[in-house]
Every structure is written in C-alpha cells, then in structure tokens.
Amino acid sequence: MPSSTRELQELLDIEDLDVNLFRGRQPSTSLQRVFGGQVAAQAMIAAARTTPGKTVHSLHSYFLRPGDTAVPIIYDVENLRDGRSFATRRVVGRQHGRPIYMLTANFQVPEEGLEHQDTMPAVRPPEEGFSLPDVLRSRGATEGLGEWEEEWAALDVRYLGNTKVGGVSEDGDRPARAQVWVKTEGRLSDDPLEHVAAFTYASDMTLISAALVPYGLTTASRGMQVASLDHTIWFHRPFRADEWWLYDQHSPAAGGGRGLVLARVFSQDGELVxxxxxxxxxRKRQTS
Known part of the structure; x- marks a missing residue:
C-alpha cells in the first residue's frame, strides 16, 4: 500500500489506454486482496476523466470479487447520459477477464442552491485522538504491527473511540457508534479531483468496524470474516482531504451476517461535506 502521500498520488493517477478505457496500477502490499478504497477511487477517477466541466456528487458501487494485488485493474467506462447539468457513468473494474467491481457515478455542473446541514457533534480535536497503531498496541495486537504501519502510512488516522470504548456518546438510540479524524499524511495538489479521490480511498478504511462495536469485536478478531459488500458516497461540498475531516460513523442495523454503517463527514470547521x-x-466462522 502507499506509504506516503506521493505514493498515494501515483496510485490514483490511472493510465489512459483508449477511449473510456483505463488501467490502474497496484501498490506493493502484503494484503491478500485489493483494498476496496483503492478500486473505488481509481474507478471514480476513470469516470471523472470522461466528464469534463462537471464534478462528482455521488457514487454507488458493489465489490463483486476479491481483487488480485499482483495484476493491474482495467476500468471500462460506459457513458449512460450526458445532460446540460448532470452526467452519469457506469464503470466496471476487471481482472483476469472477470468483473471485480462495479460503480455508477453522477456528475453535475457546479451551481448555487438551497443549503442546510446537520450540526457537527462535539468531539475532541485530532491532537487528542489515538493513532490506530497505538490502539492496536493497547489491545495487545502487536504481531505484524510495523508492517501494518508501513502499509497505511499515507493516511493520518486519529481514533476517538466508540460507544463501548473511549466514551463516544450513544447519540440517543444509536448504540453502535465510532468516531475518527482522518487526513492524508502530506499535502496534496490543489486539484479538487485529487482530494475527492484521496477521500474515496480513505473512506473504506474504518467503516465496517462500527458494525462490530456492540459485540466488543474488531475486524481482526479471531473467527471473524469481514469484507465490504457495497459502498456509496454523496459529496455535498468541496473540501480538502489533506486537512482533518471527522468520520462520525454509526451502525443502525446488523443481521444475516451483514452490518450496515452510515457516516457523516465533517470538516474541522464544522461543514458537513x-x-x-x-x-x-x-460473519462469525464456526469453530470446532
């Protein structure tokens, strides 16, 4: 995985192969499957490359198969609609001749309109949060920690806790809640698409953990099988991914071996972005 912001920028700079056809490179990694945030970000960039003058306002996607980290991913973009205000693209990510990921994204010409938003919750600042390696150390999970830190060094993540550990408020009827501050480790360019892509990459990192909060489990807990099934983002306002943003996550329901997580993303000055x-x-694996 990218160990610096520069390597993350290189990972997200996909290659143009032909009209509406792109190739995404793979980072050096010890992971056994492609990180979901990587394929989502690369697919979103592929779609954006075909919609000049418009910016992404939503993406909806499915992770179909585990990706192979040893070979590039081919992104095939289909133009579903080009309107005066909106454009829609469908992207299929393929490896070994089979689809591994499918995304539909909608783009819009920027315009002014009515505005309102949720109020940002009262939280501790990033400086008072704990890095994820520190959290793992506190849980005694030290095996392979150095390798883990190297894999995710492109992101600065500060964990504030959850409704089981760390004193995060249950927020009324929401017992499964977790909060983290996130930004890229270094400075990005001023290209808005680069910030959207970097955020999309990071957005898959901690989400599903919130669904495990009520059970005192983590994605690394023994006997757990955890994987992203789908991923949706609505972008409300432009923001910088290299400045702190709050990931206020909660899981409203779990059942059938699946957990749903919703998250509000706030800039440090309180904008819902x-x-x-x-x-x-x-899924809890059966143990004999």
Whole structure:
C-alpha cells in the first residue's frame, strides 16, 4: 500500500489506454486482496476523466470479487447520459477477464442552491485522538504491527473511540457508534479531483468496524470474516482531504451476517461535506 502521500498520488493517477478505457496500477502490499478504497477511487477517477466541466456528487458501487494485488485493474467506462447539468457513468473494474467491481457515478455542473446541514457533534480535536497503531498496541495486537504501519502510512488516522470504548456518546438510540479524524499524511495538489479521490480511498478504511462495536469485536478478531459488500458516497461540498475531516460513523442495523454503517463527514470547521454508506459482511466462522 502507499506509504506516503506521493505514493498515494501515483496510485490514483490511472493510465489512459483508449477511449473510456483505463488501467490502474497496484501498490506493493502484503494484503491478500485489493483494498476496496483503492478500486473505488481509481474507478471514480476513470469516470471523472470522461466528464469534463462537471464534478462528482455521488457514487454507488458493489465489490463483486476479491481483487488480485499482483495484476493491474482495467476500468471500462460506459457513458449512460450526458445532460446540460448532470452526467452519469457506469464503470466496471476487471481482472483476469472477470468483473471485480462495479460503480455508477453522477456528475453535475457546479451551481448555487438551497443549503442546510446537520450540526457537527462535539468531539475532541485530532491532537487528542489515538493513532490506530497505538490502539492496536493497547489491545495487545502487536504481531505484524510495523508492517501494518508501513502499509497505511499515507493516511493520518486519529481514533476517538466508540460507544463501548473511549466514551463516544450513544447519540440517543444509536448504540453502535465510532468516531475518527482522518487526513492524508502530506499535502496534496490543489486539484479538487485529487482530494475527492484521496477521500474515496480513505473512506473504506474504518467503516465496517462500527458494525462490530456492540459485540466488543474488531475486524481482526479471531473467527471473524469481514469484507465490504457495497459502498456509496454523496459529496455535498468541496473540501480538502489533506486537512482533518471527522468520520462520525454509526451502525443502525446488523443481521444475516451483514452490518450496515452510515457516516457523516465533517470538516474541522464544522461543514458537513459528505455522507457515506456501506454494508459489509460480518460473519462469525464456526469453530470446532
């Protein structure tokens, strides 16, 4: 995985192969399957490359198969609609001749309109949060920690806790809640698409963990099989992914081996800049 912001920028700079056809490179990684945030970000960039003059306001996607980290991903973009205000694209990510990911994204010509938003919750600042390696150390999960830190060094993540550990408020009838501050480790360019892509990459990192909060489990807990099934983002306002953004996550329901997580994304000055939704597999393997 990218160990610096520069490597993350290189990973997201996909290659143009032909009209509406792109190739995404793979990072050096010890992961056994492609990180979902990577394929989502690369597919979104592929769609954006075909919609000049418009910016993405929503994406909806499915993770179909585990990706192979040893070979590039081919992104085939289909033009579904080009209107005066909106454009819609469908992207299929393929490896070994089979689809591994499918995305539909909608783009809009920027315009002014009515505005309102949720109020940002009262939280501790990023400086008072804990890095994820520190959280893992506190849980005694030290095996392979150095390798883990290297894999995710392109992102600065500060964990504030959840409704089981860390004192995060249950927020009324929401017992499964977790909060983290996130930004890229270094500075990005001023290209808005680069910030949207970097955010999309990071948005898959901690979400499904919120569905495990009520059970005192994590994605690394013994006997758990965890994987992202789908991923949706609505972008409300432009923001910088290299400045702190709050990931206020809660899981409204789990059942059938799946957990649903919703998240509000706030800039540090209190603007609601995006909303994210994801359903993931949270299956407990049978042990003999």
């Amino acid at each position: 995006a909303t994210v939704a994801q359903e993931g597999l949270i």
